[in-house]
Amino acid sequence: MPELPEVETIKLGLKNKIIGLKITKVQILNPKSFLSDPSLILDKQIVDVIRRGKVLGIVLDNCILLFHLKMSGQLIYQKAEESFVGGHPTKDMLNNMPVKSTRVIFEFSDGSKLFFNDQRKFGWIKIVKDFSLLDHLGPEPLEKEFSLETFRNNLLKHKNSAVKVVLLDQTVLVGVGNIYASEACFLTKVDPQRKVGSLSEEEIKRLHKSIIETLKSGIKYGGSTRTHFVNEEGKKGLFLDYAYVYNRQGKKCKICQNIILKTTLGGRGTFFCQSCQN
C-alpha cells in the first residue's frame, strides 16, 4: 500500500504517541509477518520513529524495528483503555481492533497497543542492528541528496524503460509508488509511456520538481486511500480527492476536460491525459 506520503503520515502520527514507551508484549498471529526473534525488543525503550523510503522504523535503545507495509499493511495505535474518560471506551473509539487481518499486536508500558494489520500478508516486520538492509535504496526525494544531477544520473541508467516504470525503481529514488508515479508524470506533462531516453533536459527538470511537489501534496492531505490505507488513528488519507489522474479513467481531466485514459505499464495500472501529456 503505502508510498512515501502514507508512511510519512504514520511516522509523524506515531512519533507523538510512542516515544519514551517500552514494548512489553509482542503477539504474533501470523509468523510470516514477523521475521525476527521478538524477545529482542521486549522491555526496550522507544527512542525515535523514522522513515527510509517506504520503510518505517521504530528506533529502540538497542536495535531498530523495521516495518514494510507493502500493499495492504496498516499500523493502528490504540490508547490504553483506562486513559479514556469514564474508563469505558466504545468499540469505535478503539478502532475495532483487532480485526481479521491483524497479524501482530504490540503492547506498550502504558497499556497502549499497536496493531499491524495486513490483509494480503505481503508486509513484514524485522529487527535489525543497523540500516545496512536498506543500503541499496536510492536518494530520499524530500532531502537535499535528491539533487537534479543525482536524479538525472540515476534516471538515465534506464534509457529504454518507460518513464513511469523507472519512477517505481527504488534504486533510482525511494518512496514513489503507483499512485504518485502517475501523478508526477501528469504534473510534468509527460506521457508515462515515454522512454526515459527520449526526455529532454527541460522535461527531466520538470519531472524532478513534480516528484517533490506531488509527494509533498500527498503528505499535506494525509496520504492516499484507495482501499486500505489509514493512518495510525485509523483515518483515511484525502490525497486522491485532489489527484489529477490516478484511478480517474473515464473521467474528465481537471485541466483540459478530455477523458483520462488507463493503460498497463510494467504490469501496473497507469493513468494519464492524452492531451495534457505528450
Add this chain to the structure above:
DNA sequence: CACTTGACCTGTCCGC
C-alpha cells in the same frame, strides 16, 4: 546486461 513477467496472498468487483 537490460528489461519483462510471475509469484507472493486475500478480498472485492464485474460480467456471464
Add this chain to the structure above:
DNA sequence: TGCGGACAGGTCAAGT
C-alpha cells in the same frame, strides 16, 4: 446467487 477472471498504494526471483 454462483463462478471465474481481473485487479488492488510493492518487491523479488526467474524468465527472455
